[in-house]
Amino acid sequence: MKKNEVPQDDSPLKRKNINEMVYAVDDDGKFVSVQSTGWEAKTVVQHENLEVLDQRIQQALNDVKAGNVSPIVYFMELNRMDWQTLAAYVGKWTFFVKRHGKPNVFKNLNTKTLQKYADVFGISLNDLQNLKG
Amino acid sequence: MQADFQHKQAAHCENGAIVNLLGDKGFKISEPMAFGLGSGLFFVYLPFLKINHAPGISYRPMPGKIFNRMAKRLGIKVQRFKFSDPKKAQQKLDENLSKNIPTGLVVGVYNLPYFPDEYRFHFNAHNIVVFGKKNGNYLISDSVMDYTVSLNEDELEKVRYAKGALAPKGHLYYPVSVPDAMDLTNPIKKAIKQTCNDMLAPVPLVGVKAIRWVAKDILKWHKKLGVAKTNYNLANMIRMQEEIGTGGGGFRFIYAAFLQEAGEYLKNQELLNLSQEMALIGDKWRDFALEASRVVKKRSNTENVYQVLSNDLMKLADMEEAFFKKLKKAV
Known part of the structure; x- marks a missing residue:
């Protein structure tokens, strides 16, 4: 990539006034660092990525409403977590956390456990228990 | 309580932290040289390890490897600490800052408030340098950014104690001694x-x-x-x-x-x-x-x-x- 080929496209970084730095070749064949506002190819895959995550959140919400999963699954997706990450945050084994994703298990969880989940998700106990969507 | 610290932008966070920390010690090295000496170029495919619901692919060695390898090759001594107690992690950082020691931290990306939403995911191997504290706010040199930022105590603790794969556990590091000019x-x-x-x-x-x-x-x-x-x-x-x-x-x-x-x-x-x-x-x-x-x-x-x-x-x-x-x- 030549210095004048460094992409200066619109990007999420640009909207935060961040430039990223890349290395490119100048006219004399020397490598120099150049600032870039972003690259369209990258922005495209980032948006694709977020779209898939949004679909997962929507799907989780539908599943909660249909009574297939507990609100924990919805908030897990909302926080872009997977089971392992969530388990690490609440300090429990993945096996148990997955069980808490079942509505009939969730229903019988004690306040202490629920509070843990609520803290991790940064919401109140009430928000966690009364997710109506 | 603010070190006379020079923030230099870099293309990659770990290189950037290295360059900035060593530069502060008077050891001048370019980002490409640090990257090359740390054997930073790599490729690994872990199809059975799912990261963000996709198979794990990494273009770099394990976090910390680049700096460690390079430090070993140049005879630079680096001190590293992890803390199970967040309070102790903060204490050690504050102690370093009061001695004017800019300190490298490994943090999770997800809760960094200055990153655009598109960049926020549970990736726990980002490197930043803290170079001072002002009115309870930590002054942060994040080398992938072209300007410095700040985080308050709670925000910093949150990213230092990000959980999940590669949890940083308050990981903190700084060079203690650097060699004089040497043959590379x-x-x-x-x-x-x-x-x-x-x-x-x-x-x-x-x-x-x-x-x-x-x-x-x-x-x-x-x-x-x-x-x-x-x-x-x-x-x-x-x-x-x-x-x-x-x-x-x-x-x-x-x-x-x-x-x-x-x-x-x-x-x-x-x-x-x-x-x-x-x-x-x-x-x-x-x-x-x-x-x-x-x-x-x-x-x-x-x-x-x-x-x-x-x-x-x-x-x-x-x-x-x-x-x-x-x-x-x-x-």
Whole structure:
């Protein structure tokens, strides 16, 4: 990539006034660092990525409403977590956390456990228990 | 309580933290040189390890490796600490800052408030340098940004105690002693040899063999998992390749810059030629990323597009194999 080929496209970084730095070749064949506002190819895959995550959140919400999963699954997706990450945050084994994703298990969880989940998700106990969507 | 600290931007966070920490100690080194001496160029494919619901692909060695290798080769002493207690982690950091020691931290990206939403995911191996504290706010040099930022105590604790894969556990590091001007001949040669050995390793999980494995799996994803999932995996791969903190195409350019600097230092014409060749390979990686992003966007359904991507990746593996064989002989 030549210095004048460094992409200066619109990007999420640009909207935060961040430039990223890349290395490119100048006219004399020397490598120099150049600032870039972003690259369209990258922005495209980032948006694709977020779209898939949004679909997962929507799907989780539908599943909660249909009574297939507990609100924990919805908030897990909302926080872009997977089971392992969530388990690490609440300090429990993945096996148990997955069980808490079942509505009939969730229903019988004690306040202490629920509070843990609520803290991790940064919401109140009430928000966690009364997710109506 | 603010060190006389110079924030220099970098293409990759770990290199940047190294350059900024050492620079503060009076040891001047360029980002490409730090990256090259740490044997930062790498490729690993972990199909059974799911990260963000996609198979694990990394273009760099384990976090911390780059700095550790480079420090060892140059005789730089680095102190590292982890803390089970967040209070102690903060105490140690405050103590360092009161002694004017800029300190490197490993943090999770997800809760960094100054990052755009598109960059926030559970990735726990980002490097930042804290260089001061003002009115209870920590002054942060995040080398992928062109300006410095600040975080309050709660925000900093949150990112230092991010959980999940590679949880940083308050990981903190700083160089304690740096050598005076030294001869880089041997460290450069050793570092280049290691990168060649990594990339040519005779195991399927790393180096060019792993690139070939991914190339084959792209076709498998399409057959078994369908278009949507394949595109998602590809999108993730490109993010790993081109996003800050990771680097694929970008890494090739940093490495090319390193080879140029090394070639000039060792007066080795072959390295200078190879540096230009590496830049061309970097261009091919970028072409691959561009092509993949087009596939992701169009959601094209023909088998052909994945075959093309797979072939491109195979070609990249061939080019890199030939390249690193030549490079190995050049030093």
